[in-house]
Amino acid sequence: MATITLDTVRKVYGGNVEAVKGVSIDIADGEFIVLVGPSGCGKSTLLRMMAGLEEITTGDIRIGDRVVNNVDPADRDIAMVFQNYALYPHMTVYNNLAYGLKNRGMAKDEIDRRVKEAARILEIGDYLERKPRALSGGQRQRVAMGRAIVREPAAFLFDEPLSNLDAKLRVQMRVEIKRLQRALGTTSVYVTHDQLEAMTLADRLVVLNGGNIEQIGAPIDVYDKPASTFVASFIGSPAMNLLKVKADGNGLALATGTGLKGPNTKGRDAYIIGIRPEHLEVVSAPGEGDGIHLEASVNVLEPVGAESYLYSSFADGGDEILVRVSSHARHEPDEKLYLRAAPENIHYFDAETGQRID
Amino acid sequence: MKKLQISDHIILLLGVFFMVTPVVLAFLTSTHDAITIYKEGIQFTPGGKFFENYETVLFEAGGFTKEVNGFVMLKNSMILGLGFAVGKIVISMLAAYAIVYFRFPMATLCFWVIFATLLLPLEVRILPSYEIVQSLGMVNTYSGLIVPLIASATGTFFFRQFFMSVPDELLEAARIDGAGPWKFFKDILVPLSQTMIAAIFIIMFVYGWNQYLWPTLITTDESLFTLVRGIKQILQVWVGAQIPDFNEAMALAILAIVPPVLIVVIFQSWFVKGLVESDK
Numbered sequence: 001m002a003t004i005t006l007d008t009v010r011k012v013y014g015g016n017v018e019a020v021k022g023v024s025i026d027i028a029d030g031e032f033i034v035l036v037g038p039s040g041c042g043k044s045t046l047l048r049m050m051a052g053l054e055e056i057t058t059g060d061i062r063i064g065d066r067v068v069n070n071v072d073p074a075d076r077d078i079a080m081v082f083q084n085y086a087l088y089p090h091m092t093v094y095n096n097l098a099y100g101l102k103n104r105g106m107a108k109d110e111i112d113r114r115v116k117e118a119a120r121i122l123e124i125g126d127y128l129e130r131k132p133r134a135l136s137g138g139q140r141q142r143v144a145m146g147r148a149i150v151r152e153p154a155a156f157l158f159d160e161p162l163s164n165l166d167a168k169l170r171v172q173m174r175v176e177i178k179r180l181q182r183a184l185g186t187t188s189v190y191v192t193h194d195q196l197e198a199m200t201l202a203d204r205l206v207v208l209n210g211g212n213i214e215q216i217g218a219p220i221d222v223y224d225k226p227a228s229t230f231v232a233s234f235i236g237s238p239a240m241n242l243l244k245v246k247a248d249g250n251g252l253a254l255a256t257g258t259g260l261k262g263p264n265t266k267g268r269d270a271y272i273i274g275i276r277p278e279h280l281e282v283v284s285a286p287g288e289g290d291g292i293h294l295e296a297s298v299n300v301l302e303p304v305g306a307e308s309y310l311y312s313s314f315a316d317g318g319d320e321i322l323v324r325v326s327s328h329a330r331h332e333p334d335e336k337l338y339l340r341a342a343p344e345n346i347h348y349f350d351a352e353t354g355q356r357i358d
Numbered sequence: 359m360k361k362l363q364i365s366d367h368i369i370l371l372l373g374v375f376f377m378v379t380p381v382v383l384a385f386l387t388s389t390h391d392a393i394t395i396y397k398e399g400i401q402f403t404p405g406g407k408f409f410e411n412y413e414t415v416l417f418e419a420g421g422f423t424k425e426v427n428g429f430v431m432l433k434n435s436m437i438l439g440l441g442f443a444v445g446k447i448v449i450s451m452l453a454a455y456a457i458v459y460f461r462f463p464m465a466t467l468c469f470w471v472i473f474a475t476l477l478l479p480l481e482v483r484i485l486p487s488y489e490i491v492q493s494l495g496m497v498n499t500y501s502g503l504i505v506p507l508i509a510s511a512t513g514t515f516f517f518r519q520f521f522m523s524v525p526d527e528l529l530e531a532a533r534i535d536g537a538g539p540w541k542f543f544k545d546i547l548v549p550l551s552q553t554m555i556a557a558i559f560i561i562m563f564v565y566g567w568n569q570y571l572w573p574t575l576i577t578t579d580e581s582l583f584t585l586v587r588g589i590k591q592i593l594q595v596w597v598g599a600q601i602p603d604f605n606e607a608m609a610l611a612i613l614a615i616v617p618p619v620l621i622v623v624i625f626q627s628w629f630v631k632g633l634v635e636s637d638k
């Protein structure tokens with residue numbers, strides 16, 4: 001177990017592709033960090049630099065208090081779980097788990113003890129003599145986890161380990177990974193593009209965009225106070241409604257069109273406001289209560305079971321807005337809709353930079 | 359559909375007929391005595407001299423020096439076939455490993471240079487090759503027979519394609535597991551390549567076994583003759599004396615095709631098994 005420190009880490013591929021642009025993170029001992037962001041934002045690159053599979057262009061990575069920039073992957077005291085599992089196809093499950101320990105010159109009975117222990121924890125004891133091809137996706141995933149556990153490393157690195165599983169198994173393994181990490185208390189860095197996975201697993205989220213960190217924080221803090229429009233639209237599902245607004249007399253209006261009223265609390269000429277679908281309330285008449293009021297008409301009602309999503313738009317077109325309503329709500333297409341968002345649920349972002357305004 | 363199948367079968371049967379008949383006739387003829395064959399020609403029925411004839415060709419010394427018999431030639435062919443196949447596999451696997459997994463200057467160029475040698479078969483470079491082997495004093499040695507033949511562009515190409523299809527994560531997992539370049543090769547890549555190795559072994563063994571030109575040049579010592587090279591030489595001597603020993607010629611020919619056939623049969627089942635079960 002150890003801390004991991006990234007100090008302005010950069011990665012440039014082939015002299016011109018800057019995949020990671022000066023990232024600094026302090027990861028505490030035993031912490032579960034999730035790197036989340038859209039495909040191509042540099043998550044894997046960052047993780048692979050921690051693993052030692054990728055050269056660090058500039059900056060330092062420390063595991064514990066040792067700078068590991070030039071340390072071999074095998075000597076960094078880390079274990080990695082890959083998306084496609086990367087099990088050795090010709091070896092039995094037992095040997096898959098034991099291989100790294102053998103290479104380390106560990107005594108046979110100690111290897112045996114560790115493999116059996118990992119097999120017990122992951123409930124793969126019955127398959128130890130099978131080859132990976134004779135296992136289901138979920139079982140292979142467990143073996144891949146087992147290969148990480150037997151090393152008893154200072155840190156686990158996961159690169160989208162659940163992406164190849166079906167939805168149900170993914171939820172199941174997600175819970176299991178969390179439980180396991182809690183039980184072992186091993187520092188973990190987990191890469192995913194799935195914001196739900198990120199929210200549920202992380203002690204702290206690192207939201208990446210185009211090689212930069214957009215925000216670091218506990219999942220609920222990131223959800224409550226997204227640092228930018230990028231984070232706002234990436235974290236939370238369905239995504240936050242973002243509306244361009246401008247000053248209009250004493251109040252606010254949509255930048256392009258009508259249908260929005262509210263106080264200009266920030267006193268700026270133009271900005272972007274964000275309201276989550278779950279924070280929009282359908283009211284019976286316009287203008288009741290404080291906060292922001294919208295007037296829109298219904299496009300589609302989409303029931304998903306526990307709740308329904310109402311897609312609606314302003315009279316003169318422009319942005320579509322999404323509202324979460326109860327699963328029992330009934331709305332017809334083209335029905336007139338009055339919506340309200342309470343002041344505490346409104347997010348303000350700079351119109352140019354997209355940065356949060358508090 | 360039905361019609362197509364029938365004609366397919368007819369073509370296949372014809373193919374089998376044309377390929378197998380000469381072999382069967384050679385075998386049948388090899389079980390008669392020389393006089394019968396001399397009088398009546400090719401034989402279509404089994405004769406009673408199977409054991410005598412095969413014992414003669416295997417163990418009775420023939421040739422000019424009376425030092426070589428069929429068994430020795432069989433052994434030499436075996437050494438050439440195995441050395442040739444194993445050598446080619448080892449060399450081409452190592453070459454492909456270097457090309458695929460190591461970043462060295464002009465790796466791609468190296469590969470294409472190796473690949474281009476496909477255009478220069480042994481026959482083209484046979485004089486310089488002979489020159490080199492001779493100046494190294496390797497004429498009439500097994501290594502002179504085998505080593506100059508084992509560089510293989512084909513093998514290198516096949517292994518390169520195969521290695522490139524092995525997922526990178528496997529290499530990365532192995533690196534994290536503390537396997538260095540040699541261990542990765544030995545513990546992961548070689549076992550994964552089993553199927554490839556079997557396929558190339560079959561092809562190369564048969565190819566090596568059937569080498570004629572190079573052994574003819576490089577071995578003048580009869581005790582190093584291979585079967586394919588030796589049959590003619592040895593028979594000429596036998597022929598001179600009395601009635602031509604066609605029975606023994608046929609027996610030697612049959613002996614010369616048995617090992618390659620066995621290799622193909624044995625490894626083919628392996629090969630198919632590997633293909634069916636393969637995953638990476």
Ligand SMILES: Nc1ncnc2c1ncn2[C@@H]1O[C@H](COP(=O)(O)OP(=O)(O)O)[C@@H](O)[C@H]1O
Binds near residue numbers: 013018019037043
């Ligand atoms: N080996 C490489 N050579 C050049 N560019 C690369 C290489 N690997 C990744 N990249 C680029 O770096 C960026 C980040 O990639 P990656 O870290 O794999 O993204 P993510 O895992 O977040 O989807 C991408 O634009 C990708 O095209």
Ligand SMILES: [Mg+2]
Binds near residue numbers: 043044045
């Ligand atoms: Mg990735």
